[in-house]
Amino acid sequence: MNVKVVKFGGSSLADAEHFKQVAQIIKADPSRRYVVPSAPGKRFGSDIKVTDMLYKCYELIRERAGREIIEKQYSQIVQRYESIIKELGLDFDMSGEFEYVKNAMLHSSGRDYAASRGEYLNGIILAKYLGFYFIDAESVIFFRENGTFDEEKTNEVLSAELKLHEYAVIPGFYGCMPNGTIKTFSRGGSDITGSIVARAAQADLYENWTDVSGFLMTDPRIVENPCTIDTITYRELRELSYMGATVLHEDAIFPVRYAGIPINIRNTNRPEDRGTMIVANAESYDKEHIITGIAGKKGFSVITIEKDMMNAEIGFGRKVLEVLEDFGLSFEHLPSGIDTMSVLLSTAALDSCKEKVLGAINSVTSPDSITVEDGVALIAIVGRGMIKAKGTAARVFDAISSSNVNIRMIDQGSCELNIIVGIDENDFETAISAIYKEFVKK
Numbered sequence: 512m513n514v515k516v517v518k519f520g521g522s523s524l525a526d527a528e529h530f531k532q533v534a535q536i537i538k539a540d541p542s543r544r545y546v547v548p549s550a551p552g553k554r555f556g557s558d559i560k561v562t563d564m565l566y567k568c569y570e571l572i573r574e575r576a577g578r579e580i581i582e583k584q585y586s587q588i589v590q591r592y593e594s595i596i597k598e599l600g601l602d603f604d605m606s607g608e609f610e611y612v613k614n615a616m617l618h619s620s621g622r623d624y625a626a627s628r629g630e631y632l633n634g635i636i637l638a639k640y641l642g643f644y645f646i647d648a649e650s651v652i653f654f655r656e657n658g659t660f661d662e663e664k665t666n667e668v669l670s671a672e673l674k675l676h677e678y679a680v681i682p683g684f685y686g687c688m689p690n691g692t693i694k695t696f697s698r699g700g701s702d703i704t705g706s707i708v709a710r711a712a713q714a715d716l717y718e719n720w721t722d723v724s725g726f727l728m729t730d731p732r733i734v735e736n737p738c739t740i741d742t743i744t745y746r747e748l749r750e751l752s753y754m755g756a757t758v759l760h761e762d763a764i765f766p767v768r769y770a771g772i773p774i775n776i777r778n779t780n781r782p783e784d785r786g787t788m789i790v791a792n793a794e795s796y797d798k799e800h801i802i803t804g805i806a807g808k809k810g811f812s813v814i815t816i817e818k819d820m821m822n823a824e825i826g827f828g829r830k831v832l833e834v835l836e837d838f839g840l841s842f843e844h845l846p847s848g849i850d851t852m853s854v855l856l857s858t859a860a861l862d863s864c865k866e867k868v869l870g871a872i873n874s875v876t877s878p879d880s881i882t883v884e885d886g887v888a889l890i891a892i893v894g895r896g897m898i899k900a901k902g903t904a905a906r907v908f909d910a911i912s913s914s915n916v917n918i919r920m921i922d923q924g925s926c927e928l929n930i931i932v933g934i935d936e937n938d939f940e941t942a943i944s945a946i947y948k949e950f951v952k953k
């Protein structure tokens with residue numbers, strides 16, 4: 512029998528009704544054997560995800576808020592789970608678990624432990640409801656001492672454990688440090704767990720079930736009803752998710768790419784839709800749309816360094832980059848002219864050490880001037896079809912300038928898979944809509 516690993520996101524498990532839909536999807540196909548749930552997400556626009564409620568509870572404990580305030584916050588979390596248990600008609604008592612988790616949180620078990628309990632508790636309930644075995648991620652997903660994911664150890668232990676159970680639920684988002692404490696991936700990390708489980712199970716397919724019918728050509732919050740991408744390569748997807756298309760965590764492709772397992776993004780609310788297939792190679796592309804997708808992120812700063820005869824000064828770039836390295840800053844782009852060099856990096860990261868970084872660049876390069884501008888957004892136009900189509904860059908620039916938006920930076924990846932433009936944050940939505948219109952819907 513072939514094996515499918517299915518991950519369900521927070522909105523797919525937000526309440527009992529969604530649990531029922533999820534169970535129906537799983538039971539409809541016996542090859543859906545390993546299930547990775549997120550914590551309950553938002554039930555409506557202004558609702559709060561359980562993960563965020565847990566972070567809040569942790570903060571209250573850390574700030575030594577009054578016992579009553581902490582109890583109130585925690586009981587709201589418990590209520591989310593209890594209403595799911597009750598409405599599913601499950602006859603089982605989780606009060607011991609809830610008490611245990613609360614006490615552990617009160618006794619400083621850490622921020623990651625607190626956040627991870629959203630998936631842990633949801634996993635126990637889902638396993639009970641489905642009649643599947645529950646595997647605690649703590650015993651099968653491992654991190655190294657330095658906090659990076661330990662793929663070798665995980666793969667060895669997890670694949671051995673999966674072999675013991677035909678059907679199982681493995682909660683997403685967290686694993687275990689060498690000293691036994693809990694560590695989570697970054698936000699949205701259940702997607703990564705799904706991918707890790709798919710690799711360990713040597714699955715034929717990793718289905719990632721969410722609240723949209725696949726990867727859309729652009730963010731539906733910016734463009735109304737964008738087209739769905741039928742097939743996308745891992746590389747294109749990485750570019751898009753890194754640049755803010757949040758459907759799938761940007762690191763989720765690595766374990767499955769390694770094993771050549773395709774990912775299928777599906778909609779829990781519309782299981783009849785085929786969704787998006789993410790594959791290693793897709794020779795053909797939809798000729799109608801030369802681009803595969805558009806994504807973008809706000810919150811960047813540009814440091815511009817000017818110095819006459821910079822081009823002749825060997826090692827100039829290295830000195831600047833060494834300063835960034837010393838401060839643990841990673842940069843996004845390095846557009847440069849003959850006598851200027853610009854560094855694009857995250858404003859949030861730079862803000863923590865801005866004065867020191869500028870001072871250090873000043874002292875190692877003795878520039879004529881050094882300036883910082885905030886409020887930059889980056890947009891990535893991604894597509895394997897671009898390499899074969901002439902004039903794509905011209906069309907991108909034309910679309911942007913025709914909508915009266917000024918382009919502040921241009922970068923084209925050497926593999927011609929993407930074009931990146933930097934614009935003012937205030938023009939972000941206008942520019943994305945203009946590019947979408949130019950390439951997809953006139």
Ligand code: ADP
Pocket residue numbers: 519520521522523549552699720721722723725726727728729730731732755756757758759
């Ligand atoms: P889950 O809780 O299932 O993990 P996420 O909220 O992480 O779901 O991801 C799905 C959401 O991603 C969608 O509801 C949509 O608002 C947003 N999104 C952003 N960009 C895109 C895109 N290009 N295609 C589809 N959805 C997108």
Ligand code: ASP
Pocket residue numbers: 520521549550560562563629683684697698699700701702
């Ligand atoms: N629950 C976690 C979060 O909200 C992980 C996830 O949903 O993938 O980020």
Ligand code: MG
Pocket residue numbers: 520699702757758759760
């Ligand atoms: Mg997600």
